[in-house]
Every structure is written in structure tokens, then in C-alpha cells.
Amino acid sequence: MDNNDKNRDRTDNRTNDWDIGEILIRILVTAIVVGIAAFLTPGFSIxxxxxxxxxxxxxxxxxxxxxxxxxxxxxPFGRGITGFIVAAIILYATKFIVPGFNISVWGAIIGALVIGIIDVIIPGRAM
Structure with missing residues (x-):
């Protein structure tokens, strides 16, 4: 095993650790942003x-x-209409998975818009 193989193995391990850390950061930022969006959006409550x-x-x-x-x-912002639609679909689909998470179709659309605005203000990834 030469030095290139050792460096490649080290890089692969860091990539796996980063994926878990990235998910944890996304969960924290998402909780903050979704809580704010639920407070500001009609048809969206937790x-x-x-x-x-x-x-x-x-x-x-x-x-x-x-x-x-x-x-x-x-x-929702910075990724165009596709990101906006995907964000609204994710919000609406969560309604069927999480008890106590209530959102209407219009609430999901407005919520995606609010999340996009909040995402511009709060550093990190909201969705």
C-alpha cells in the first residue's frame, strides 16, 4: 500500500463523517426555520x-x-422554480409522516416562500 492509497482511505473516512455532520446541522437549522415559518404562515401549524x-x-x-x-x-430561493416546488412538496409530504404537523396545500406553498426568505437571512441550509 503506497501513500496514495493511505490518503484516499483517509479522505473516504472524512467524507462519511461529513455526511452525518451535515445531516445534523440541517436538522438543527431546519427546526429553527420551520418553527419560524409555521409561526408566520397561515395554514401551517405545529x-x-x-x-x-x-x-x-x-x-x-x-x-x-x-x-x-x-x-x-x-x-426555495437560489434554485429557481424547481427548488421552490420541491420545498413545497417536502413540506406537504411531512404532514402525512409527522403527527401534530398540520399544513394545507396553500400553507406549503406560502411556507416554502417564507422558508426561502428566512434561508436568505439565517446562515446555513434550511432545506
Whole structure:
């Protein structure tokens, strides 16, 4: 085994660690942003802190999976109409997975818009 193989192995291990760290950061930022969006958006409510945390996990994982498999980044602004639509779909789909997470179709559309605005203000990735 030469030095190139050792460097490649080290790089592969760091990549796996970064993926988990990236997911945890996304969950934290998503919880903050979704909580603010639910407060500001009509037709969008979250019943408890546990529902918010579970919704943040589901939204972050759905976004992560969509990005890994399709390459589409679900940031409502900066990614155009595709990112906006994907963000609204992720929000609406979360309604069926997380108890206490209530959102209407219009709430998902407005929520994606609010999340896009908040994403510009708060550093990090919201979705």
C-alpha cells in the first residue's frame, strides 16, 4: 500500500463523517426555520416541540435523499422554480409522516416562500 492509497482511505473516512455532520446541522437549522415559518404562515401549524423536532428530522432527511438521488437542491430561493416546488412538496409530504404537523396545500406553498426568505437571512441550509 503506497501513500496514495493511505490518503484516499483517509479522505473516504472524512467524507462519511461529513455526511452525518451535515445531516445534523440541517436538522438543527431546519427546526429553527420551520418553527419560524409555521409561526408566520397561515395554514401551517405545529402542535408541540416534539412534532417540530420530528418534522425537522423528516424534512432534512427527505431533502438530503432527494439531493443525493436527483441532484435537486430544495432551497426555495437560489434554485429557481424547481427548488421552490420541491420545498413545497417536502413540506406537504411531512404532514402525512409527522403527527401534530398540520399544513394545507396553500400553507406549503406560502411556507416554502417564507422558508426561502428566512434561508436568505439565517446562515446555513434550511432545506
Amino acid at each position: 402542535n408541540s416541540l416534539w412534532s417540530l423536532i420530528l418534522a425537522a428530522v423528516v424534512i432534512a432527511l427527505l431533502d438530503y435523499l432527494i439531493q443525493k438521488f436527483t441532484g435537486v437542491n430544495a432551497t
